[in-house]
Amino acid sequence: MRRITLSRYLIEQQREKNHLNSDLRLLIEVVARACKTISVAINKGELAGVLGSAGTDNVQGEVQKKLDVLSNEILLDANEWGGHLAAMASEEMDEPHPIPNRFPKGEFLLVFDPLDGSSNIDVNMTVGTIFSVLKCPEGVEPNEQAFLQPGVKQVAAGYALYGPSTMLVLTTGHGVDAFTLDREQGSFVLTQKGMRIPEETKEFAINMSNMRFWEAPMQRYINELLAGKEGPRGKDFNMRWIASMVADVHRIMTRGGVFFYPIDSKTKDKGGKLRLMYEANPMSMLVEQAGGAATNGLQRILEIKPEKLHQRVPVMLGSKQEIDLVTSYHLESQ
Ligand code: AHM
Ligand code: MG
Numbered sequence: 489m490r491r492i493t494l495s496r497y498l499i500e501q502q503r504e505k506n507h508l509n510s511d512l513r514l515l516i517e518v519v520a521r522a523c524k525t526i527s528v529a530i531n532k533g534e535l536a537g538v539l540g541s542a543g544t545d546n547v548q549g550e551v552q553k554k555l556d557v558l559s560n561e562i563l564l565d566a567n568e569w570g571g572h573l574a575a576m577a578s579e580e581m582d583e584p585h586p587i588p589n590r591f592p593k594g595e596f597l598l599v600f601d602p603l604d605g606s607s608n609i610d611v612n613m614t615v616g617t618i619f620s621v622l623k624c625p626e627g628v629e630p631n632e633q634a635f636l637q638p639g640v641k642q643v644a645a646g647y648a649l650y651g652p653s654t655m656l657v658l659t660t661g662h663g664v665d666a667f668t669l670d671r672e673q674g675s676f677v678l679t680q681k682g683m684r685i686p687e688e689t690k691e692f693a694i695n696m697s698n699m700r701f702w703e704a705p706m707q708r709y710i711n712e713l714l715a716g717k718e719g720p721r722g723k724d725f726n727m728r729w730i731a732s733m734v735a736d737v738h739r740i741m742t743r744g745g746v747f748f749y750p751i752d753s754k755t756k757d758k759g760g761k762l763r764l765m766y767e768a769n770p771m772s773m774l775v776e777q778a779g780g781a782a783t784n785g786l787q788r789i790l791e792i793k794p795e796k797l798h799q800r801v802p803v804m805l806g807s808k809q810e811i812d813l814v815t816s817y818h819l820e821s822q
Contacts, residue, residue: 494520494656494667494676511572511594512644513596516623519598520656520667520676523617523648525719526603527561529671531652556580557607559602559617561769573598575630577797580767584632584797596643597622597635601766604647604772605758607734614651616734620770621645621768632797639769639790646770647734657683657741659777683741685780689807691726691745693736701752705785707790733762737771737805741778748814750785760784760800764792768803781811785818 490502498516501507508516529536540554541695560580566571571592577584585595599620608615623643646658655667656676665684667676668735691712699707703800716724728745730736736747755761762768772782782789782805789801804814 492678494678497665497667497678501660501662505662508644510643511596512621512660514570515567515572515594515596515598516644516646516658516660518566518570518572519545519563519600519619519646520648524652524669524674524676525562525566525658526617527648527650527654529555529558530609533612553603553606553609556603556606563598563600563602563617563800567598568656570594572596573728574624574636577632577635577765578602578615579604579763579798583628584631584635593630595623597624597630599635599765601763604767605730608730608732614649614730614732614735616650616732616738617648618734618767618770619646620765620773625657635765635797636794638793639764639772641791642773645722645773647774649734649738651735651738654671655679656737657738657774659774661773662778664774664778666741675796683778684712684777685740685778685807686744687779687808689744689746689810690723690809691728691743692748693728693730693740694748694750695729695731696727698752698754703818703821704751705814705821706748707751710816711816712713715814717763733767733771737775740780740806741774744807746810746814747803749803751802755800756802760802762800762803764789764794764796764799764801768801771803772805775805779808781808781815782816783808783811785815 498513504782551803569591572594575584575586576598604618605615620642622637624630624634644660649655656667666680668679712720713725749762751760768789775782784802
């Protein structure tokens with residue numbers, strides 16, 4: 489098979505298909521390079537002394553792991569100087585990070601969750617980096633307001649998955665392609681073109697321990713799945729929950745399925761558990777680009793106009809038929 493590295497893929501996307509300009513190409517290359525560095529740190533694990541807590545809380549009041557902080561710094565350092573960005577925003581920082589004055593500025597805004605699923609780090613399980621790219625509106629200061637654009641405005645989104653192998657899954661709005669890190673060569677190599685999520689599925693992912701806290705439509709939907717062949721759905725469903733969104737979504741991107749983090753009485757005050765800009769929007773773009781659907785139960789996630797940077801949302805995404813059904817249950821109950 490012809491080996492296509494990420495660099496070659498991006499150049500071809502720019503030259504032959506006009507799917508990106510050279511600044512966006514640079515941006516994606518730099519993010520990929522930062523993810524390689526994060527992957528090396530994760531891979532060393534205990535040997536590098538990077539496991540455990542950093543002894544600080546982030547803006548969401550969550551304990552930061554050393555690797556959360558390290559991954560955030562790696563992404564900031566890698567992206568500051570290239571001249572392709574107007575600003576960055578991270579799940580781990582209260583405010584957007586401006587590009588220092590000593591560096592040139594570009595037109596893009598980079599949004600990321602540097603290490604998603606970090607509760608899995610200390611038990612040596614799969615984690616990931618999620619990123620989203622927006623354009624800074626012309627003539628606008630790259631402050632928080634500039635970032636508050638609905639997900640449909642994303643020009644690129646992706647995740648790096650640090651699992652048995654490290655992968656980069658990417659969309660620039662023309663389908664979804666996946667790359668695997670060749671550690672000896674140090675480059676990401678195209679390994680899957682045009683990922684597709686089948687419309688139907690028999691597999692779902694949800695944290696079932698929260699069932700008693702969910703709202704009625706979510707309980708109804710999951711109860712119907714659990715009823716199996718004898719129930720209204722007439723088929724048995726299987727369940728998986730890794731508690732690492734990148735890993736759960738990657739399984740869905742690979743073999744179909746549905747993922748839910750619905751609103752529940754514990755997270756209702758905050759608006760949900762997952763963050764709109766760092767997690768829900770990039771994952772929804774990838775899922776839609778692969779033929780799936782993503783809603784908050786009532787509307788397409790990508791059409792939600794964010795009100796604040798760290799806004800949270802209920803998330804339902806994956807195989808289209810299931811997402812349409814669970815969304816219809818939520819709409820009926822309005
Ligand atoms: P994080 O950004 O603090 O790591 O939290 C997000 C993670 C997701 O990756 C995952 O889907 C979810 O939290 C798991 O939640 P729970 O522990 O409630 O099952
Ligand atoms: Mg996260």
